[in-house]
Amino acid sequence: MRLKAFLGFLILFAVYHTSEIVGNNPVFILGSFILFFVVAQIVAKWLGERGITVFGMQKHKNAPINLLIGYLLGVLFYGGSFLVSVIQGKITFEGTFSIYQMILPLLGIILITFLSSASEDVLTRGYVFKYLPQKLTPEALILISSFIYVFNHIWRIDEGYTQWIMLLLMGLTYAIPFAATGSLWFTIGCHWGWNTVSLFKSQIGNMSDLKIIDHTTDWTYIYTMLIFLLFVMLYPKLFLKKATQVNNHLSV
Secondary structure (H helix, E strand, O other), X not given: OHHHHHHHHHHHHHHHHHHHOOOOOHHHHHHHHHXXXXXXXXXXXXXXXXXXXXXXXXXXXXXXXHHHHHHHHHHHHHHHHHHHHHHOOOEEEEOOOOHHHHHHHHHHHHHHHHHHHHHHHHXXXXXXXXXXXXXXXXXXHHHHHHHHHHXXXXXXXXHOHHHHHHHHHHHHHHHHHHHHHOXXXXXXXXXXXXXXXXXXXXXXXXXXXXXXXXXXXXXXXXXXXHHHHHHHHHHHHHHOOOOXXXXXXXXX
């Protein structure tokens, strides 16, 4: 079973990274993430599971609100950091933009970032927590899945050590709520919200005549993610209810 689970991970890892080789065509990128969920369902069945829900995507009554709250928090933390940088003069603007120009591209960004965030959370958290040895503690699972999350961004290896610090903090931030609740929905929301603002910021110049001049460094977002990490260490235990069913590793 362990060999099959490892092979399943390699299959999903390969499918996930097809998004890196299809170019910048949003239709192809969208298709690659949809393909991931199709393959994840097939892999789950191959491993004798009832489906992808065993990787933390099970339905429960709190799933929609957890997803929404997580999304708003992700937007708040990245957006708040962006706003502070604007106030400090580290980010400035040139040109103009029209809201109408951005509506359709923004909807596309919201959809793509949901699928990309959810697929990565299934791969590096839901699947990992499910099939690592059950004797491991939740703390060990959090650390292992966080390092796997960093490894999943291997194509960013040449971007410097600050990127690796940032990725590790992100891995911890997104793994802790899952370990606390046994459900990925809050984690997906946080990841999705952060990625939505991040991608919108990077693509705004392609959607309008507005140019963002960014003098921030990776440390700006490292500090932001550190605060986010401290927040999620408390929030799930106080406010999020555990899922009624899931992972063998988690006490739910």
